[in-house]
Structure formats: C-alpha cells, structure tokens
Amino acid sequence: MYKFPKDSKLNKPEFLFGVATASYQIEGATRVDERCPSIWDTFCAKPGAVYKQHNGDVACNHYNLYQQDVDLISSLGVDAYRLSIAWPRIIKTDGSVNQKGLDFYDRLISALEEKNITIMATLYHWDLPQYLEDKGGWLNRETSVKFAEYTDVVSSYFGDRISFYVTLNEPWCSAYHGYRYGIHAPGIADEKSGFLACHNLLLAHGMAMPILRKNASNSKHGIVLNFTPNYPVDDSSIEAAQFADDEHSHWFLKPLIDGKYPESVYNHFLDVMPVIESTDMQIISEKIDFLGVNFYSRSMVSNGRQGKVSDTILQKLDRAEIRMQESNDVLDDDTKAEKLQKLMNQKSIHYKSVDLEEVERTHIGWEVHPEALLKLLTDLNQTYHLPPIYITENGAAVDDHLVDGKIDDEQRYRYYQNHLSMVDQAIKLGVDIRGYFAWSLMDNFEWAEGYKMRFGIVYVDYETQVRTLKRSAIKFQEFLNARKQGLL
Numbered sequence: 001m002y003k004f005p006k007d008s009k010l011n012k013p014e015f016l017f018g019v020a021t022a023s024y025q026i027e028g029a030t031r032v033d034e035r036c037p038s039i040w041d042t043f044c045a046k047p048g049a050v051y052k053q054h055n056g057d058v059a060c061n062h063y064n065l066y067q068q069d070v071d072l073i074s075s076l077g078v079d080a081y082r083l084s085i086a087w088p089r090i091i092k093t094d095g096s097v098n099q100k101g102l103d104f105y106d107r108l109i110s111a112l113e114e115k116n117i118t119i120m121a122t123l124y125h126w127d128l129p130q131y132l133e134d135k136g137g138w139l140n141r142e143t144s145v146k147f148a149e150y151t152d153v154v155s156s157y158f159g160d161r162i163s164f165y166v167t168l169n170e171p172w173c174s175a176y177h178g179y180r181y182g183i184h185a186p187g188i189a190d191e192k193s194g195f196l197a198c199h200n201l202l203l204a205h206g207m208a209m210p211i212l213r214k215n216a217s218n219s220k221h222g223i224v225l226n227f228t229p230n231y232p233v234d235d236s237s238i239e240a241a242q243f244a245d246d247e248h249s250h251w252f253l254k255p256l257i258d259g260k261y262p263e264s265v266y267n268h269f270l271d272v273m274p275v276i277e278s279t280d281m282q283i284i285s286e287k288i289d290f291l292g293v294n295f296y297s298r299s300m301v302s303n304g305r306q307g308k309v310s311d312t313i314l315q316k317l318d319r320a321e322i323r324m325q326e327s328n329d330v331l332d333d334d335t336k337a338e339k340l341q342k343l344m345n346q347k348s349i350h351y352k353s354v355d356l357e358e359v360e361r362t363h364i365g366w367e368v369h370p371e372a373l374l375k376l377l378t379d380l381n382q383t384y385h386l387p388p389i390y391i392t393e394n395g396a397a398v399d400d401h402l403v404d405g406k407i408d409d410e411q412r413y414r415y416y417q418n419h420l421s422m423v424d425q426a427i428k429l430g431v432d433i434r435g436y437f438a439w440s441l442m443d444n445f446e447w448a449e450g451y452k453m454r455f456g457i458v459y460v461d462y463e464t465q466v467r468t469l470k471r472s473a474i475k476f477q478e479f480l481n482a483r484k485q486g487l488l
C-alpha cells in the first residue's frame, strides 16, 4: 500500500482522498434524453483531429452503468468523487432546461450520497454546447453570461448536495488548446482568439461565483487550474522559463487572486490582447474558497536561440498541423518544428520547449518529475495569498495490459507514491493542502489521444465494459482501509 511518514496529514481522515472523471470522457450516451451536441462531438468527427477518429459516443457507458461505478468508487474506500456535469445535457438549444439531464445527475448524486461519498462537481470540463460555439463559443462574451445562467440552473437544483463546486476545469486547455493552438475542440489556431477565449472563460468563472454562493451557501466554490512548471535548461534560459510560467500559469492565477494579468505577457502580446472592460478584473477576482491544482509533469525551456523543439509538442501538434493544412503532405521534422514553434509562440525567439534525454516518461510522453510538484506548491504559496488547495488531478498514462486477469501498473503505482510524498512534504512546509484526487477513476476518452492513453486506476475493457482494479487501485484500497481502521 501507499506509505507516508507516521506524522503525515495524509494518514488522517480529515485529508480528503478521491478519484476524478469528466462527463464527456466517461458518460457515452451522447444522443439520448435530448442531450445537445457538444463541441467535442463535432471535433471528433473531423478527420485527423482525434487519434483514429475516436469519440465519446460510448466511452465507458457510465450514463447507464453509473450505479455499478458508484459501487466501484465506494469499494476503493475513497472519501470523495470529482465528476463533471455536461452543460449540453442541462440546457437545450432553445435555452430551456432539460429535466432529463438533471434527473441523470440526480440519480448519480443520490447513489453517491447513499455511499456517503463527498461530491465535487465541475460545471465545465470542456464540453461546450455546439449551439453556443455556433455563435462564437468562448470568443463571444455572451457565452460567459450563458455559463452563469447554466450555473444558476444546476446550483439551484442541487444546492448543498454538492459539497464542492468547480466552475471551470483548466481554462488554459479550453482557451489555448481549443482556440490558440487548435489541438482541442473547437480546433481554432489563432493567437488573438486564444487570449480572448481565456478572458471570457475567466469572466464566466467570476460571474458564476456569486450565483454559487447564493444557491449553495454551505458548499465551497472554486476553480481548477493546470500547472506544468517551466524549468530553464541552463542559466541563460532562466528569464525564458519565467516568461513561460507567466504565460501558462500566472496568466490564469494572477487575475483570479490579484485581479491583474501578468504585465510581461500582456506587453509582449499587446497587439492580440482582448478588450478588458472596467469591471472585468473585479468580477474575475471574486474570492474563491479553494484552488484546485492539476499537476502531471514539468516542462523544460530554453532561451529560444538554442535547442530542438520538444518531441512531445511535435507529436501533440502533429494532428493539428495535418488538419490545418488539409492535406496529407508529410513535412520533415525541422520544417514541422519551425511551423509548430511559430504556432505555439509566434514571437519564437522568446523561448522554446525542449525535451531532456534519458528521463523517465509516461506513455503519453510526459516526464516524471515529482519534485516539480513540491516546488510548484511551495512557490505558489510564497507568491500568492492562496485559499486552501486541493490537488484535483494527478496521475499517469501507462500502456496497461490485462495479464491473467491482472494489471500490474508498477509505473503508475510508483508515480502515485512519489507524488503523494511530495504533497506530504508540501504540507509540512506550510502549504494548506486539504485533499487529493487521482486522475482517473478509470480509463477513458483521453481527448485528442482517444482511447489510446489509459489514465485509470481501474482498467476498462472497451469491448465488454468490464472494469478491473489495477495494482495502483488495490494499493489505494489497502491504504484507505488501513487509514479507516486507524492503523496508520
């Protein structure tokens, strides 16, 4: 089982342990009960957008198997479950409320309540209704207003039955991957659009906060951001790494906490900055009760005058590039590198993401570097006046195989042990971390990577929909049971 020092907060029942998923990645049943299409349904149908043109039509069929999945969650012994609610199930194209969508989440929430599982629900985990994208999506300020209305519907219906409301999951991904680099839905690759989407997403979050407070006054309300800290490859790249952190982390956190965008990035990208209305920053910086931190890996950065563009980035943007060119021309790696680097950072002399050789990586290519989680948490704690933190996602993609009915995911087990130990150390260094959610409960639709990447602690056989606990899950079970019995 996972082991921590005797005095660790992680051994205490007050520290919340949970598993996480998201609607489009697990639910399936995309065409039932009057669910409207989402931008991911549309994106998946575009040739070249998603690995082998996989989609979320069936996924883990959780929409139908939710009771079994709740039993599974409960059998792990976790305290909490982080799920997301699908906007396209709740608000119909004409703006009216879809009772059938609310009923589904009512059934799910009731099943979780019966097992005494604390609920954290994300209102937006990337599945924007397509009818809103048709009016500009996150490039249209009106979408933020629509998000606030949708928030009102959900939170007035479920109120305090949901203990933690998360407005947005990783606005970085929605804005940058979706509208700036074009590798996620809706697939727009445009610098100006990326920053505009970002601002409207943050506004949506800010507009939703007072509504959540009013409708669920005993619940906690916050947002989930993703952090991939940037490390300089050498001394000449320190400034470049700082800039990359400003662009990818502080660009989201600073407005939320301090009500300001980082000046370095604002000035650098001045010609593509969105119009900021006079009360916007005040709306965005509405006080949050907690910050959700998603962490997977770190990124290496060079000063832009040296180094080869990261292979991980090349692979990731490969499909976007193919789609944008609308041709099957195969580009040589250097041309591709140059084009993609431009795409990722138009003023390319600034910095480059580079790959280190001979470091441990997971199946998706991300470097394993647990110390970066500790450094991130202590750095953020020093830089900002933060509310309590929950690690809302952390986990590893492993090329899992079922052998004799078992999955020995040694790398994932080690990944969890080492990252959880960093959480323990961060707490000891004074960071107020209250909980940890493993990503993910089970293998699921990994966005542009389709079903190729398995992040679950539970294995899903997509043919039969049979779920099997991997070794990493059994270790959680053992640890949580021992904790419950007061044996730690």
Ligand code: FCB
Pocket (backbone or CB within 6 Å): 022, 025, 169, 170, 173, 226, 294, 393, 439, 446, 447, 455
């Ligand atoms: C995060 C997403 C989550 C999952 C993991 C691997 O960026 O929030 O849905 O795909 O990455």
